[in-house]
Amino acid sequence: MKVGRFSASALLVVLLACAAACMGQSTVADLAGYTFDPGTPARTGGSGQTRRNQLSTASEQALGPTLPENIHLTESVIGPNKLTKWGAAHNIRFFGWANGGYTWASTGTGLLNIEPRENRFGNAFLLNQAAFVVERTLNEESWSWGFRSEFYMGADAALLHPVNGFGPSDNQRFSTDFRQAYVSFHAPILTAGGVDVKLGRQYVPLGYETTMAPYRPMYSLAYAWLYSQNGATTGAIATIHVTPKLDVIGGATLCVNSLFEFRGRAPCYIARGLYWLDSRKRTKLIGTFYTGPQPIAAARWHMGKWQSEAELQLIHNVNRRVTLISESNAGWDARDPSNRGSSGRFLTSKWYGTYGMGIFHVHRLLDVNSRAEWFDDVDGSRIGTRTNYGEITLGPNFMPTRMMNFRPEVRWDTASNPVFGPASHRQLEKHQWSAAVEMMIKF
Numbered sequence: 001m002k003v004g005r006f007s008a009s010a011l012l013v014v015l016l017a018c019a020a021a022c023m024g025q026s027t028v029a030d031l032a033g034y035t036f037d038p039g040t041p042a043r044t045g046g047s048g049q050t051r052r053n054q055l056s057t058a059s060e061q062a063l064g065p066t067l068p069e070n071i072h073l074t075e076s077v078i079g080p081n082k083l084t085k086w087g088a089a090h091n092i093r094f095f096g097w098a099n100g101g102y103t104w105a106s107t108g109t110g111l112l113n114i115e116p117r118e119n120r121f122g123n124a125f126l127l128n129q130a131a132f133v134v135e136r137t138l139n140e141e142s143w144s145w146g147f148r149s150e151f152y153m154g155a156d157a158a159l160l161h162p163v164n165g166f167g168p169s170d171n172q173r174f175s176t177d178f179r180q181a182y183v184s185f186h187a188p189i190l191t192a193g194g195v196d197v198k199l200g201r202q203y204v205p206l207g208y209e210t211t212m213a214p215y216r217p218m219y220s221l222a223y224a225w226l227y228s229q230n231g232a233t234t235g236a237i238a239t240i241h242v243t244p245k246l247d248v249i250g251g252a253t254l255c256v257n258s259l260f261e262f263r264g265r266a267p268c269y270i271a272r273g274l275y276w277l278d279s280r281k282r283t284k285l286i287g288t289f290y291t292g293p294q295p296i297a298a299a300r301w302h303m304g305k306w307q308s309e310a311e312l313q314l315i316h317n318v319n320r321r322v323t324l325i326s327e328s329n330a331g332w333d334a335r336d337p338s339n340r341g342s343s344g345r346f347l348t349s350k351w352y353g354t355y356g357m358g359i360f361h362v363h364r365l366l367d368v369n370s371r372a373e374w375f376d377d378v379d380g381s382r383i384g385t386r387t388n389y390g391e392i393t394l395g396p397n398f399m400p401t402r403m404m405n406f407r408p409e410v411r412w413d414t415a416s417n418p419v420f421g422p423a424s425h426r427q428l429e430k431h432q433w434s435a436a437v438e439m440m441i442k443f
Helices: 002-022 051-061 073-078 082-089 155-159 223-228
Strands: 092-105 110-113 124-136 144-154 175-187 195-203 232-243 246-253 268-276 283-292 306-317 322-340 346-363 366-377 387-401 404-415 431-442
Touching: 082 092, 124 155, 144 155, 155 175, 223 322, 223 346, 223 366, 232 268
Parallel strands: none
Antiparallel strands: 092 124, 092 431, 124 144, 144 175, 175 195, 195 232, 232 246, 246 268, 268 283, 283 306, 306 322, 322 346, 346 366, 366 387, 387 404, 404 431
């Protein structure tokens, strides 16, 4: 689709021009809070302060949003108390957030077909998430254990409700879910950085964007997130800290959206590498390969014999004000039962996608974020229609206080076939404008 490719290229040119204009010095402390992965066990050093907290604290003093685990609302309101003292002594922390908003769509009112997601109702208010987290962090200098319980409720839990999960499954606006519920271990073996292991329900380490609102730049998400990643699963995944610049991740899962339940005829397997290209940790290259019988949700009647996906990310912190992200993925599904050749044999379905994002820290109270994407569902195995898709999204992030975010956005979606509009409408459209405003409170 020419429109999608042209839009992505044009935005990249704009982003690079802005980056060149803002070029300066940066260090690892300049990383935005968005780069934090809530699926990675937090780790502490001998001082008792987490390495990720050190990075985030530096960001808070400079630019970017504050992560919810760094709000410490209870301590701020009533001062140090027995609960907070006990938690600090045992590396346990309690935090959460709530977010929701209003979305207007040019195509009509009601549940929208295809996109945007997770704010998927046109001309309606939505409570997306009310999340509560209890976490015990790992000590990176010795044998240690931890855990993370991440419970949330709202419309997002309804959208991503696991099979046989508890809570309502017939309400499109509300459900409940433990998005993560795992135990973790750190073993100071093999390398100087040691090995971290997670066992239980956890995020699949795939993709830049994430389900949980505080850890992504914008209200809506890319096509790749839902139709090529979308995930939490149950599994055993290990991270080997090979060197200060290289982490290697590998493991096995019970496949797509598993809540402690096997979802295929065999496990799914993942391998991932994260490498900092420079000693100052300004540029990170990430490669991932995920394969198995059901690693990713497929469109109805399209689940083939064996799926695989390869992904490549490049994250570059140009300076303390500009971060650029590029993500591309390609997948294939062998023997798709809804993709027959002229001979009647089941063929392999394919999909491709790429997007670019720009995060601009204009002021300590304001970020401006952008995304441009092209996604090709070659055989309809992801979304259900053989179509090219494209989107451009632009929105600021207002941060009047550390615990509050306002994220309005304007989004334009386009496709080579008419696919957009309320799911109840018979006549769909090739283009869709949407405008949304989200409010998030972190505690």
